[in-house]
Amino acid sequence: MRKSTLISLVSLVICSCGLVRAEPNIVIIFTDDMGYGDMSCNGHPTLRTPNLDRMATEGQKWTSFYVAACVCTPSRAGLMTGRLPVRSGMCSSKRRVLFPDSKGGLPAKEHTLAEMLKSRGYATGMVGKWHLGHLPQYLPTNNGFDSWYGIPYSNDMDADHERIKEVNATNGRGDHWQNPRSEYWNVPLMEGEKILMRSPDQELLTKTYTERSIEFIRANKQRPFFLYLAHSMPHVPLFRSEKFKNRSTAGIYGDVIEEIDWSVGEVLKTLRDEGIADNTLVLFTSDNGPWTRFKTLGGIAGPLRGGKGSTWEGGMREPTIFWWPGSIKPGIVHDLGSTLDIKATLASLTGAELIEEQRDSYDLSATLLHGAPSPRKEMFFYRGVELFAVRHGSYKLHYSTQSGYKNDRVDYEKPLLYNLDMDPGENYDIADENPEIIADINRIRDAHQATLKPVENQLEKK
Numbered sequence: 065m066r067k068s069t070l071i072s073l074v075s076l077v078i079c080s081c082g083l084v085r086a087e088p089n090i091v092i093i094f095t096d097d098m099g100y101g102d103m104s105c106n107g108h109p110t111l112r113t114p115n116l117d118r119m120a121t122e123g124q125k126w127t128s129f130y131v132a133a134c135v136c137t138p139s140r141a142g143l144m145t146g147r148l149p150v151r152s153g154m155c156s157s158k159r160r161v162l163f164p165d166s167k168g169g170l171p172a173k174e175h176t177l178a179e180m181l182k183s184r185g186y187a188t189g190m191v192g193k194w195h196l197g198h199l200p201q202y203l204p205t206n207n208g209f210d211s212w213y214g215i216p217y218s219n220d221m222d223a224d225h226e227r228i229k230e231v232n233a234t235n236g237r238g239d240h241w242q243n244p245r246s247e248y249w250n251v252p253l254m255e256g257e258k259i260l261m262r263s264p265d266q267e268l269l270t271k272t273y274t275e276r277s278i279e280f281i282r283a284n285k286q287r288p289f290f291l292y293l294a295h296s297m298p299h300v301p302l303f304r305s306e307k308f309k310n311r312s313t314a315g316i317y318g319d320v321i322e323e324i325d326w327s328v329g330e331v332l333k334t335l336r337d338e339g340i341a342d343n344t345l346v347l348f349t350s351d352n353g354p355w356t357r358f359k360t361l362g363g364i365a366g367p368l369r370g371g372k373g374s375t376w377e378g379g380m381r382e383p384t385i386f387w388w389p390g391s392i393k394p395g396i397v398h399d400l401g402s403t404l405d406i407k408a409t410l411a412s413l414t415g416a417e418l419i420e421e422q423r424d425s426y427d428l429s430a431t432l433l434h435g436a437p438s439p440r441k442e443m444f445f446y447r448g449v450e451l452f453a454v455r456h457g458s459y460k461l462h463y464s465t466q467s468g469y470k471n472d473r474v475d476y477e478k479p480l481l482y483n484l485d486m487d488p489g490e491n492y493d494i495a496d497e498n499p500e501i502i503a504d505i506n507r508i509r510d511a512h513q514a515t516l517k518p519v520e521n522q523l524e525k526k
């Protein structure tokens with residue numbers, strides 16, 4: 065063989081390896097209402113999460129990673145589109161998420177992660193909770209996913225109120241949360257656009273979602289694939305399969321998290337067993353903070369203040385791990401990141417084009433691959449359609465605060481300022497000493513608000 069032929073052959077091999085590497089498989093594991101503190105590796109004293117802990121050691125754990133909103137629907141819209149939900153009409157201050165009587169959903173003109181990756185030849189599969197519209201035109205299979213198996217909204221919807229009233233009259237108030245039975249909720253289990261059944265056995269959800277995900281990975285291992293595994297748990301009502309019952313000293317919630325941790329382990333094991341771990345980027349995070357009104361049936365936000373529904377850190381800062389053996393630089397990242405950034409990051413990693421205005425999405429790939437500083441320097445905290453707070457660098461300024469589900473709103477004449485690096489619990493207001501920082505953040509807010517255009521509200525359509 066001539067030397068030049070050999071060289072071109074070698075470069076062809078290198079090139080094609082490069083190509084494989086340029087188009088990694090993508091897996092996003094998204095939990096529902098899991099708190100920042102609900103992993104052993106984030107300091108939970110009793111929860112056991114060995115698979116997440118190992119994933120964090122092998123990958124990058126982010127400690128200032130935010131979701132786009134503090135409740136399900138707008139948070140998911142932000143992840144799927146890379147745009148703040150206030151731009152797509154997928155948030156509301158009146159109806160904070162979509163309900164079974166809602167007529168709205170993710171507008172067709174929004175370009176989803178699945179549509180973007182599908183245009184790059186990816187197989188796209190979704191398993192689990194959607195919550196971006198349950199009418200046919202809004203379902204995952206009309207938003208870029210080849211397949212979908214799961215529940216279109218939250219697992220506590222379509223409640224059988226009569227039945228629940230009876231049960232609580234007999235066994236005491238709140239019994240349907242403490243001792244939930246699948247038949248109390250008539251939620252549909254769907255495949256594509258078809259309803260398979262109502263009131264599926266919720267004890268099997270985590271297990272079945274996991275099995276479906278593994279089937280999808282095995283069926284598509286020869287080509288680039290995108291799997292979006294959106295667990296229904298640990299959103300109340302809490303369910304876990306037989307094997308996980310009464311295992312955790314952290315109660316039912318602990319059992320549920322341990323089953324999710326098992327699920328993560330199974331997905332990563334499958335990637336390893338199939339020999340595609342080195343070519344697969346996995347992201348694990350949650351859609352919003354813990355539902356603290358459910359007390360021990362909800363999670364914990366660790367050192368952070370507040371929970372689901374609020375713009376305190378506990379509502380929007382999530383337990384987050386990126387994993388991609390051999391490519392991601394292992395470590396802990398304190399810089400800012402957001403689910404909004406997944407769009408630009410995946411576009412960069414897969415060579416996809418960002419086809420619409422993506423000012424809310426930053427490419428985190430240099431941080432993931434090389435440990436470079438994150439390009440995200442600010443974060444906007446919306447409650448419904450209103451901007452309640454802005455973070456810039458270490459500082460967060462609250463213009464208004466309200467806990468998740470109480471009428472305790474305060475609009476501040478003089479906003480509250482916290483240094484989140486020194487004071488992650490948002491305990492010590494330092495506004496008086498820092499007028500320049502407040503002026504800077506006010507300018508960032510004004511510039512941001514000047515980019516907003518009125519849109520049709522999707523959550524208020526009935």
Ligand code: MG
Pocket residue numbers: 096097135136299351352
């Ligand atoms: Mg949620």
